[in-house]
Amino acid sequence: MTQPTNPQTNPPQEDWIARWQRLARRIRVPLGFLTAGLYLFELGRRAPVPAAVAWSLALVVPGLWLRGYAAGYVKKNRELTVTGPYAYTRNPLYLGSMLIAAGFALALLSWPVALVLAGGFGVIYVPVIASEERFLRATFPGFDAYCRRVPRLIPRLTPASQPGGQSGTGGFSLSLYLKHREYNAGIGAALLYLSLLFLRPAFSALVHGLR
Numbered sequence: 727m728t729q730p731t732n733p734q735t736n737p738p739q740e741d742w743i744a745r746w747q748r749l750a751r752r753i754r755v756p757l758g759f760l761t762a763g764l765y766l767f768e769l770g771r772r773a774p775v776p777a778a779v780a781w782s783l784a785l786v787v788p789g790l791w792l793r794g795y796a797a798g799y800v801k802k803n804r805e806l807t808v809t810g811p812y813a814y815t816r817n818p819l820y821l822g823s824m825l826i827a828a829g830f831a832l833a834l835l836s837w838p839v840a841l842v843l844a845g846g847f848g849v850i851y852v853p854v855i856a857s858e859e860r861f862l863r864a865t866f867p868g869f870d871a872y873c874r875r876v877p878r879l880i881p882r883l884t885p886a887s888q889p890g891g892q893s894g895t896g897g898f899s900l901s902l903y904l905k906h907r908e909y910n911a912g913i914g915a916a917l918l919y920l921s922l923l924f925l926r927p928a929f930s931a932l933v934h935g936l937r
Contacts, residue, residue, distance in 0.1 A: 782833035789825030813885035
């Protein structure tokens with residue numbers, strides 16, 4: 727006779743997304759400290775090159791703009807957003823973050839920082855994107871059709887056309903931008919640029935003052 731299954735003694739098996747998400751949550755904070763420590767080490771090891779800092783703006787500024795632009799469209803858990811930047815890529819916020827991170831790696835001319843950032847994005851964002859897509863697919867019937875028109879990350883050159891009856895209409899909303907507090911990304915970028923310009927001279931002055 728087959729014994730009944732006890733859900734407490736036989737918990738459901740997690741799939742790779744759930745396991746990867748659990749791992750990502752565990753390493754997110756240590757990875758952040760590692761990146762910050764490496765950033766400070768590279769900054770102390772050599773002075774930033776002004777030309778590299780200037781060129782980094784070509785990545786950081788579009789990244790900030792893309793994140794801000796996307797934040798003014800997305801209505802989390804309420805609507806499948808398919809307009810604005812979401813007509814070009816399904817993940818404009820993450821793409822913007824990658825541009826910002828690449829810009830600051832360029833500003834330092836640091837391959838170690840670039841590799842740690844790239845690895846961190848892969849470990850953290852891959853399961854996040856997979857989990858979000860699972861939720862959207864289960865919540866919005868039009869998500870699969872949207873996926874067929876719009877790439878996951880690398881944007882289209884032209885906006886995807888929207889079929890009749892597709893949700894997600896409307897333009898940029900300043901109230902949504904403020905609600906999502908996307909201005910914090912700009913504040914953080916400004917602080918990082920200030921550190922590039924002034925943190926190393928301040929360390930040098932402190933070291934010379936202690937001698």
